[in-house]
Amino acid sequence: MVGARFFNFILFFAGLAVAFNVKTIPLNADHYVKVLVLFWLFSTMYHHLRVLHKTGNTTVDYGISYSLSFGIFAGPLGLFIFETIYRFTVYFNKKRTGTDDPEEFSDTFYNIGAFVLTYSAAYYLYNLLRPVFELFPFGYWILIFLLVCITSLLIDLLLIIVFLLTSDIKTVREAVDFIKSRSILDMGKTAFTNGLLLLFLREGEWGALFALFFLNYLVSRSFYSKSQSIKNKIERDKFEQMAYTDFLTGANNRAFMDKRMAELDETGEYIGIVVADIDNFKHINDTYNHSVGDQVIRHFAKTLKSYINGNDNLFRSGGEEFTLFLRNRNYRQCLDLVERIRRGIEESAVEAEYGPGTASISYTSSFGLYFYRIHHKVSMEKGYIQADQLLLTSKQHGRNRITALDGSNKQGNMPVSIPKQKLVP
Structure with a gap:
């Protein structure tokens, strides 16, 4: 950090030397003061609309x-x-x-020195190359764009030196990637704006000059407001996702399940509510440890998720308990799907990290399935309670099985307990 501060002040004094080596300003004092005030005013107004990017300890603004x-x-x-x-x-x-950043004072001297050196180079290059480019169609604009490319590269190289001194860039690859992050469209916009400003300055077109500044400010403010709105929406969505996500498994949590049930209560559709949990989970924790138990829960969640589609929902509704909402299926299709899930879990094993190695853990699961049509007498909450009771029946009948009830049948089916390897029509 000390090296970066030292470099900042070297740049400042180098810029100072270049400036006072010239000794004169190539226009009269009144004209210069008008230009100075106008550029200072709009540059200051525009500054808070810049896009900030944090690179390690250094903040870079783009605009x-x-x-x-x-x-x-x-x-x-x-x-x-x-x-x-x-x-x-x-x-x-x-x-x-x-x-302000902790290094704001030092960075101010960097900005003065870097911009004076860079755009003084552009001043000399412009006066040197202008007679040549005037021979070509659109030569003025080609020259301005070329100067923008050169000055952008010089600014990037100076920034890379700062990043090397602060260890924010450590490899050549990182330096190249930083240079490549420049947008050709942004450089084109900078070239077009500065090219027009220079033309208006030379012609003394103060009205056009002011209008261009103001138009650029309005457009930039509009884009800034839109980008802030998008950023805020992304952040809101991210926080909402965090609030509704179980961090262990990545499945939706009970809070989102309650929200989803309230939404589905309005649909009146047929739905299969499945409540499932891991058999003898306490025995797994007691035999191994809670870390292994967590790995088994993640495996269970991953397996459940692999069987459902985008219209279905999976929630972690309790410790090792998960709930599924199966949609756009009839009772038989729901029952067949749950049996495939049960069999898939029974036939798989978890390779869990345990001690210095791994442990292969097999386990089974039990299910309660309640299928019905959502209506005012049987809400989603009541349907969930029914499915949870059916899960309890599966546990009481020996585990590793499905207990199902077709609540959509007006004749009123009794719950069917389905052991492994057997489906009852």
Whole structure:
């Protein structure tokens, strides 16, 4: 970090030397002050609309820089004055609002030095190459875009040096990836904006200059507001997913199950509610440990999920208990599916990490299936309670079996307890 601070101040004094080596500003004082105030005003307004990206200990902001057109028009000394006023305005505003980074003061000197050096180079290149490019159609715009590419590369190289000093970049590959992260569209937007600004400055078109600044601000603010809305929605969705997700298995939790039941209560559809749990789970925990037990629960959840489709739901409704909502099926299809699940679990084994090696653990599961049509007399909550009672019946009848009831049959079927390897029509 000390090396990075030292480098920041080296850049600043190098920029200072370049600026005062020129000694003059290539336009009269009144004209320069007008340009300075206008660029300072809109650069300050635009700054809070920039996209921030954190790279290790360093914050990089991305957005249109007006320094190219200002540097070409006002020269290195004029550019140095602008960057110093603008960057310290940003610094004091961040201090005032408490949004400054720990290295904000040092970074301010980096920004002044880096931008003065980079866009002073653009100033000299522009005056050197302009006579050549004027010979070609659209030569002015080609030159401006070329200067944007060169200055972007120079800024990236200076940033990479800072990242190397702070150990935020450690390999050549990381440095190349950082350079490649530049968007060609963003560079095109920067070239178009600065090219127009420079033309308007040269022609003294103050109205057009102001209009371009203001239009760019409105467009940037619109995109910023939209990106913030998208970001906020993503964050809300992420927090909602976290609130409704069981962290051990990745299945939905009981809170989401309650929410889903309330939604399904309004549908009036036929549904199969299945409550399942692991047989003799306490014995697994006592024989091995709770870590192994967790691995068995994850295996159970993964197996259940592998049998259902996108219309179905899986929830972890209790410790080793899971609930499934089977939709768009009749009673027989639900029963056949649950039997396949039961058999698949019985025939599989968990390779669990245990001690210095692994343990192969076989287990079985029991199920309660209640199939019915959702209506006001039998809500989803009551259907779940019925399926849970059917699971208890499976346990009482010896485990590793399904107890099912077709509640949609108006004749009123009795619960059917189905042991392994047997399906009762």
